[in-house]
Amino acid sequence: MRDSAEPHTAIADPMLPIAMRVSEAWRELDDVVSLRLVTKDGAPFAFAPGQFNMLYAFGVGEAAISISGDPARTGELLHTIRDVGAVSGALTRLKAGDEVGVRGPFGSSWPVDSEHDRHLLFVAGGLGLAPLRPAIYRALATRHRFASITLIMGARSPRDLLYPYQLAGWTASHALRLNITVDHAGPEWTGSVGVVTTEFARALAGIDPAKVSAYLCGPEIMMRFGAMGLADMGVSTERMWLSMERSMKCAIGLCGHCQFGPDFVCKDGPVFRHDEIARRLTLKEI
Amino acid sequence: MVIKTIRDILEEHPAFKSFDDDALDLISGCGTNEHFAAGSMILREGDDASKVHILRKGDAAIEIAAPGTGPLIVETLHAGDVVDWSWLVPPRRAMSDARAVTEVSAISLDANCVLGKCDEHPNLGYQMFKLWLPHLAERVRNGRMQLLDLYGANAG
Amino acid sequence: MERAAALDDPRPVLSALIEAGYRVIAPVEQDGAIRYLPAVDPDSLPKGRIDSQTPGSYRLEDGDPERWFDYVVSPESWKAWLYPARRKMWTSTRSEDGLSFERPEAEWTPTAFFGVRPCDLAAIEKQDAILKDGAFADPDYAHRRENALIVVIQCARSAETCFCASMNTGPRAQAGFDIALTELGAEADHRFLVEAGSEAGARVLEGLTEDATEADKDAAHAATNAAAASQIRVMPENVAAGLKARLTAPEWDDVAKRCLNCANCTMACPTCFCSDVQDTSDLTGDLTDRWRVWDSCFNPDFSYIHGGAVRTSSMSRYRQWMTHKLSSWHDQFGASGCVGCGRCIAWCPVGIDIVAEAETLMAQPED
Numbered sequence: 061m062r063d064s065a066e067p068h069t070a071i072a073d074p075m076l077p078i079a080m081r082v083s084e085a086w087r088e089l090d091d092v093v094s095l096r097l098v099t100k101d102g103a104p105f106a107f108a109p110g111q112f113n114m115l116y117a118f119g120v121g122e123a124a125i126s127i128s129g130d131p132a133r134t135g136e137l138l139h140t141i142r143d144v145g146a147v148s149g150a151l152t153r154l155k156a157g158d159e160v161g162v163r164g165p166f167g168s169s170w171p172v173d174s175e176h177d178r179h180l181l182f183v184a185g186g187l188g189l190a191p192l193r194p195a196i197y198r199a200l201a202t203r204h205r206f207a208s209i210t211l212i213m214g215a216r217s218p219r220d221l222l223y224p225y226q227l228a229g230w231t232a233s234h235a236l237r238l239n240i241t242v243d244h245a246g247p248e249w250t251g252s253v254g255v256v257t258t259e260f261a262r263a264l265a266g267i268d269p270a271k272v273s274a275y276l277c278g279p280e281i282m283m284r285f286g287a288m289g290l291a292d293m294g295v296s297t298e299r300m301w302l303s304m305e306r307s308m309k310c311a312i313g314l315c316g317h318c319q320f321g322p323d324f325v326c327k328d329g330p331v332f333r334h335d336e337i338a339r340r341l342t343l344k345e346i
Numbered sequence: 347m348v349i350k351t352i353r354d355i356l357e358e359h360p361a362f363k364s365f366d367d368d369a370l371d372l373i374s375g376c377g378t379n380e381h382f383a384a385g386s387m388i389l390r391e392g393d394d395a396s397k398v399h400i401l402r403k404g405d406a407a408i409e410i411a412a413p414g415t416g417p418l419i420v421e422t423l424h425a426g427d428v429v430d431w432s433w434l435v436p437p438r439r440a441m442s443d444a445r446a447v448t449e450v451s452a453i454s455l456d457a458n459c460v461l462g463k464c465d466e467h468p469n470l471g472y473q474m475f476k477l478w479l480p481h482l483a484e485r486v487r488n489g490r491m492q493l494l495d496l497y498g499a500n501a502g
Numbered sequence: 503m504e505r506a507a508a509l510d511d512p513r514p515v516l517s518a519l520i521e522a523g524y525r526v527i528a529p530v531e532q533d534g535a536i537r538y539l540p541a542v543d544p545d546s547l548p549k550g551r552i553d554s555q556t557p558g559s560y561r562l563e564d565g566d567p568e569r570w571f572d573y574v575v576s577p578e579s580w581k582a583w584l585y586p587a588r589r590k591m592w593t594s595t596r597s598e599d600g601l602s603f604e605r606p607e608a609e610w611t612p613t614a615f616f617g618v619r620p621c622d623l624a625a626i627e628k629q630d631a632i633l634k635d636g637a638f639a640d641p642d643y644a645h646r647r648e649n650a651l652i653v654v655i656q657c658a659r660s661a662e663t664c665f666c667a668s669m670n671t672g673p674r675a676q677a678g679f680d681i682a683l684t685e686l687g688a689e690a691d692h693r694f695l696v697e698a699g700s701e702a703g704a705r706v707l708e709g710l711t712e713d714a715t716e717a718d719k720d721a722a723h724a725a726t727n728a729a730a731a732s733q734i735r736v737m738p739e740n741v742a743a744g745l746k747a748r749l750t751a752p753e754w755d756d757v758a759k760r761c762l763n764c765a766n767c768t769m770a771c772p773t774c775f776c777s778d779v780q781d782t783s784d785l786t787g788d789l790t791d792r793w794r795v796w797d798s799c800f801n802p803d804f805s806y807i808h809g810g811a812v813r814t815s816s817m818s819r820y821r822q823w824m825t826h827k828l829s830s831w832h833d834q835f836g837a838s839g840c841v842g843c844g845r846c847i848a849w850c851p852v853g854i855d856i857v858a859e860a861e862t863l864m865a866q867p868e869d
Contacts, residue, residue: 074638076592079601100600118596119783119790144808159600186497216497243492245419250447253407253422255491262424279496306812307805309779312638315797316776317804319826322833327637343749345818 074312077116077161080105080137082154088140088222092187093152094128097137097160104134105162108169109194110303110331114311115139116161117150124308124326125151126191127165131198137162140190140222166311168331170195170301175273176205178299181263183256183286185214185278189222191303191330192277200235207271209236210263214256214282216243239263256282257289269294276302284341287334300334321346352377355453360426361400361477369473376459382406382446388429389444395432397454401425404450409443420492421485422447428481433457507711508718509694512570512683513544515653516616518706520544524614524651527583529576534562536576538583541616548573555661555844558853568692571685572659575619575843579772580626583615584646585633587796591779596788608642614651618679620672621664621843623654625772627678631835632775651702654679658687658725663844665735665857671841674726681707684722695722735844735857737828738864742838745829745860747868749821757859758817760852765798767846767854768823773839774798799823828860 084096099105107113112126123145129138143152154160172180172195180199184192199209211230215221221240231238239259241252252259256278264272272295276283283302291297306318306325318325321340323332340346353374356362362370380399382388388399388406399406405424409417420442423429429452432440438457464471509515519526520542528541531548541547552565553573565572590606618626626647633643657666657673666672675682680703684695695718696711698704738744768774778797783790797804799822805812813819831839840856847855 073605073641075640076605077594077601077603079603081600116594118594118601119781119787121781122779148808159596161594161601161603214497216495220497241422243495243497247407247409247417247419247445249419250405251422252405252424253419255488257491258488281491281494282496285491305807307807309777309797313636314633314638314640314775315778315794316799317778317797319799319822319830322830324834345813345815346749346822 074163074166075310077114077122077163079159080162082156082158082160083136084156085154085158089142089220091143091152092140092222093143093154094138094140095151095154095160096129097139097162098135100159102135105137105165106134107131107137107165107194109172109198110170110191111165111167112191112311112330113137113139113162113164113166114308115141115147115151116163117147117154118159118161120150121147122161122163122309123147123151124166124311126303126330128190128193129197131194132201140187142187163311166326168329170198170275170303170331172198173202175299177207178271178273179208179264179267180206180210181272181274181290181295182209182211183214183274183276183278183283183290184211184222185256185282185286186216186220187222188276188278188282188303189213192275193223193226195275196230196236200230203235208267210239211236212239212241212256212259212263214241214243214278218242218245218249218251237263256286260289260293264293270296272296272299274300276300280305280341287338287341291334297335297338298333301331302334302337303330304332304337305330352379352453355379355402359400359402359453361428361481364476365473368467369470372463372467372470373455373460373474376456376463377453378456380452380454382450382452384446384448384450386446387443388446388450388452389440389442391440391443393440395430395438395440396457398431398433398457398460399429399444399452399454401427401429402451402453405447406450407445407447409445411443417443421488428478431478431482434461434478506714506719507696507698507707508714509683509696509711510691512547512685512694514710515681515683515696515706516541516544516547518710519614519616519651519653522706523612525611526614526616527580528616529573531562535560536562536573537578538576538580538615538617552659553661555663555848556853557663557847557855558850560848568688569685570692571617571655571683574657574659574661574664575622575845577770577845577849579770579843579845580615580618580622581629581772581775583613584626584650585629585640585643585775589642589794591792591794594790594792608645610646610649612649612651613646614653616653618652618654619657619843620654620675621666621669621841622772623652623675623678624666624669624671624841625843626652628773628835628837628839628841629775631837651680651706652678653703654682654699656682656684656722656726657729658685660729660733661844661848662734663847664729664733664842665737665844666842667730667733668736668739669838669840669842672726673729674723679703684725686718686721686725690718690721693718695719735842735847735855737840737842737857738860741860741864742829742832744864745825748863748866749825750869751863751866753859753862753866754817754821756862757854758815758820760854761800761816761820762852763800763802763816763819764851765800766849766851767856768798768800769796770845770849771827772843772845773827773841776804799826824856824859827856
């Protein structure tokens with residue numbers, strides 16, 4: 061790595077991709093792949109937890125994909141991608157050595173450092189753990205500064221859990237408290253079955269809800285009801301953040317696709333404080 | 347060592363904390379302590395629902411079996427939860443299996459006893475209503491969420 | 503810049519711009535409409551023509567043969583020049599060395615926009631706020647904008663669809679132009695009041711004009727005041743907050759039943775800026791171009807995320823357009839997104855009138 065290289069944070073030209081090399085690609089789930097990307101000049105790529113990049117599959121197109129790696133490791137970018145369309149499908153078929161276009165990092169981030177001394181509660185649904193993971197890494201890096209760290213994971217079934225190797229590691233090292241719940245399971249499953257909100261009471265047992273900072277990421281319905289459930293328990297709506305998903309083309313607030321009421325999700329989000337968008341979450345087709 | 351009475355246990359239990367003394371006196375006469383080893387069945391689909399179980403300790407799984415796929419856990423229940431409501435609804439037949447996932451302690455209430463006392467004492471019946479309805483409402487709401495298959499590949 | 507002068511004929515200004523080396527874009531009659539096209543001949547100005555614009559209708563007619571500028575706004579706005587409907591953003595090539603990305607060369611010579619109406623000047627300023635002066639700028643737009651000289655024609659006539667007076671964008675522009683002309687009436691011999699708004703504008707005017715009289719200035723203000731007074735459409739004053747409080751009014755369904763979702767209003771609107779991207783490849787597959795193309799929030803796929811679109815109903819798409827234009831634009835950019843040019847009214851094939859819809863909605867109870 062070049063010592064003199066500046067991190068790619070200033071976004072020299074936010075409209076023009078830079079070429080990055082896939083150094084490793086591996087399958088996480090049946091339709092989900094993770095890519096490890098490195099810059100060609102060895103320059104670091106700094107980002108804040110919760111931000112995303114526009115990844116360009118050559119000749120196919122671009123998609124907004126959240127960054128899922130450790131923000132302290134600026135020598136690489138991790139992206140976890142589900143094959144749901146032409147572009148994401150092409151990205152999941154990339155192999156080590158292939159190149160991809162990258163624009164970013166874009167968007168707002170999960171506030172972690174500002175929440176010192178509080179109980180951090182991460183609520184991830186499905187692939188929602190991918191955009192949350194950088195915030196968890198950041199919190200774990202200064203673990204002693206937080207009262208507690210809890211992760212509630214919701215998934216379709218036990219075999220659909222993202223990053224199971226990492227969940228096992230975090231649990232084994234007592235780095236955080238983990239509550240997993242799935243929508244259905246076979247009889248061998250000894251964990252919970254049910255929606256994430258059913259885990260709240262046990263996850264927060266003995267914790268003053270006024271001292272909880274919550275980070276929700278997953279399907280919009282899950283975040284909507286999750287935030288409502290936490291608020292009912294006494295968690296401040298000003299201490300809850302969630303990450304919105306909308307169509308994105310430019311990622312810099314110029315194309316209009318991600319309009320969400322008075323905000324562009326790409327540049328005013330994707331991470332929003334709950335009280336700022338609570339009304340919009342219950343308006344249909346906004 | 348003090349041996350707790352059923353009434354003591356009910357009084358401490360979160361589900362019954364809103365019950366007044368008269369109601370607790372009435373209902374404790376219908377209760378029994380029960381223990382289930384991990385893996386054992388609390389209820390079997392098709393059984394007469396003559397009892398209702400309220401969990402004190404441990405986890406239970408609601409299962410529905412289908413040929414070829416084996417039992418599928420559709421919901422897990424934890425301390426404070428009520429295992430089933432079939433006992434309230436004629437023909438009072440359990441509509442799913444309930445299995446102890448861990449060792450389970452529960453209070454079981456005799457359904458005929460409870461319903462009989464509710465008929466005699468409408469105040470008890472109303473307190474039971476206020477206990478069951480929010481619980482059932484939440485279970486129905488959660489069931490709807492699961493129906494959405496939120497985390498499926500094409501779900502929003 | 504209060505430097506008024508007078509002129510008998512607008513053509514010397516055009517000639518001076520051409521001589522100064524500007525490419526001049528000016529009003530030209532073509533295909534039954536006034537269009538803004540490159541002008542090499544000052545005589546090509548559509549003198550004596552007026553436009554009749556009503557909901558769902560635009561027709562050119564003969565007006566006073568002595569008057570130069572009694573038509574108002576063209577179907578196309580100046581965004582067609584500053585933010586073209588299709589523009590290459592970059593080219594990507596794949597070789598043994600991997601991928602590379604390059605921007606195309608800027609292809610824009612210093613250009614004079616002759617005949618910008620005050621509402622359209624306001625529209626350009628609104629697009630500046632988004633595309634040039636925000637946290638992220640579109641460099642191509644910024645380059646074009648910085649190399650564009652603006653000659654405003656103040657409006658002495660309003661079309662039936664005009665409502666700039668209630669949007670505070672016209673019929674007289676106070677600033678933001680390089681040169682502004684007001685066509686005076688017959689009592690002033692159809693002379694022009696000329697204002698220079700910048701040094702560049704003043705340089706173009708050097709030697710062309712004589713000093714304006716106080717009577718010229720009074721006549722100019724009287725002309726634009728009369729145009730304002732003749733406007734029959736008035737946007738409700740508190741529409742920005744009012745629409746926000748009526749997002750679930752059933753009247754949205756009523757307008758949605760009439761709306762064809764054709765997107766014409768967004769194409770004609772001088773401030774609508776939404777765009778999509780398209781990628782094209784050559785036959786070898788090793789070279790692809792990325793294009794930015796105009797898009798519209800009325801297109802069903804506009805809000806598509808995997809699994810489906812966020813705004814599937816016509817109601818939600820009309821509401822998105824209108825609330826963005828009149829309400830959330832204030833939150834995002836500090837002002838309304840509407841300039842009152844009336845294009846969306848005239849060019850709506852079913853004659854939906856944004857002012858009338860705003861009035862209807864504002865008469866509904868709050869959510």
